[in-house]
Amino acid sequence: MIVFVRFNLGPGVPVELQEEASVAQLKELVGSQQGVQPEDLRVLFAGRELQSTATLQGCDLPEQSTVHIVLPPSGSSTSQLLLLQGHLAQGRQEEEEGSLTRLDLSSSRLLATSPGMAMVLESSEGGVCGTEGESLDEVQAAARRGARTCNTFFVFCKSCRSIQPGKLRVRCRSCKQTTLTLSRGPSCWDDILLPSHIHGICQSEGCQGHEAEFYMKCASHPTSDNDLSVALDLIMTNTRSVPCIACTDVLDVVLVFECSDRHVICLDCFRHYCQTRLNERQFVYHPVIGYSLPCAAGCDDSLIKEVHHFRILGDEQYGRYLQYGAEECLLTIGGLMCPSPGCGAGLLPPDNSRKVKCDQQLGCGFIFCRVCRGEYHEGPCQVLTAPPTVETAQGFVVREEASLRGRWEQASLLFIAESTRRCPTCLVPVERNGGCMHMQCPLCKAEWCWLCGVPWNRECMGNHWFG
Secondary structure: OEEEEEEOOOOOEEEEOOOOOEHHHHHHHHHHHHOOOHHHOEEEEOOEEOOOOOEOOOOOOOOOOEEEEEOOOOOHHHHHHHHHHHHHOOOHHHHHHHOOOOOOOOOOOOOOOOOOHHHOOOOOOOOOOOOOOOOHHHHHHHHHOOOOOOOOEEEEEOOOOEEEEEEEEEEEOOOOOOOEEEOOOOOOHHHHHOOOOOEEEEOOOOOOOOEEEEEEEEOOOOOOOOOOEEEOOOEEEOOOOOOOOOOOOOOOEEEEOOOOOOEEEEHHHHHHHHHHHHHOOOOEEEOOOEEEOOOOOOOOOOOOOOHHHHHHHOHHHHHHHHHHHHHHHHHHOOOEEOOOOOOOOEEOOOOOOOEEEOOOOOOOOOEEEOOOOOEOOOOOOOOOOOOOOOOOOOOOOOOHHHHHHOEHHHHHHHHHHHHEEEOOOOOOEEEOOOOOOEEEOOOOOOEEEOOOOOEOOHHHHHHHOOO
16 A cells, blocks of 8 residues: 655655554654654654554555655653553544544434444444444445444545545644644534634644644545545434435435434435425525525424535535525625526615616616516506416425434434443443443453343352343
8 A cells, every 4th residue: 555654744755654554664764764763752643642452454544645744843842742542542442532533423413412322333243343434335334234334434526526435534733734643533413513612732743732622524536635524413424324304215425404303315306305395496594604504304403514514415506505595695685687588786775766777797788667668668567377386295294103213313312222232430321332240340340240230249259240
């Protein structure tokens, strides 16, 4: 495999290594080239330091990834970094939780003050986590095989001009370099989307930055430093097999609305929902978001905040959506649309005169009546009887029974109730992932018995260590 190595913020140099090669071998290679001791080097990728004993494949390094190799910073920041790494490096499981390439944020949109819940939905025994280089088709195929692609993000890629799997990256908010070592991994979308939620230590020489800035890149093709993508936080892999609220099918990739019931809709039905509402001009205006849509089941306070989700409409229809928003804004401030067929230019007449002329530089120059929108005339407007309308079958309707079944949170609570038990010390839900009944809480490290729910003791060891 080929990785791009940046030594002390220098240019990226391609290095070819075997996937089975260790991080220590990478350090030796760079150390010999730069004339420094390999043991003095630190290898940084995706917000964490890679341990020397780990392999490149085990660190989730996709092809043509960029890694930073730096000398330790001088001064007090060194001791701070050692303290930070000692806090993070507590076993293989916690290392994986600290990795941006192995995150499951699909459980819910947790508040940053809700610790521990992100630990509940770890990969089950025999399951696998999807890799960053998978295409959307490969993600869906993996889901059909029964593999749990728990770490898959989705983005709108401006190069692909479509929705694609994404990869999460982090950089220092001050110097914009990806040499920041995180104090903790993100556990919810708020940690990623809102600034200043997570801190760390920047390894760039002379930089005193400590705030993390997360961003997304497309995982379907190699990307440059400036090739960023828009995070689509409502689209996720359907790990809980929740049915779509519209077609009731269980699809592999779904959109989960931010309503209280967390309704689930498949991408095909979401596209149809957006198309129908666009045809009916029923998008909802919000002063901050713009023109958006609520949950398809009609839930309150459920507007989609990131309008790039509507990119699912395709370039042509998304252009219609942008035009619709511009037209609605124009009409709101008292403007007019030229009624001439094929024109539709936006006009802001200077006065309240009935006679309006379309701007020839922007439109067609048509002169029309402001009241009836017909060709300009003297005298009262002719009253036209509107032809009878025929009910069309294009409406998007969600049946009540489908709405009750297609709730992500309901599936989440059922899954947690069936597959987890609470730690007797800190009460965090913990999932048993195979093995014996001797449990260790991933949060507080308390040791307890899965069957008895009490601290681990000799009686438990003798009676039901293995069930």
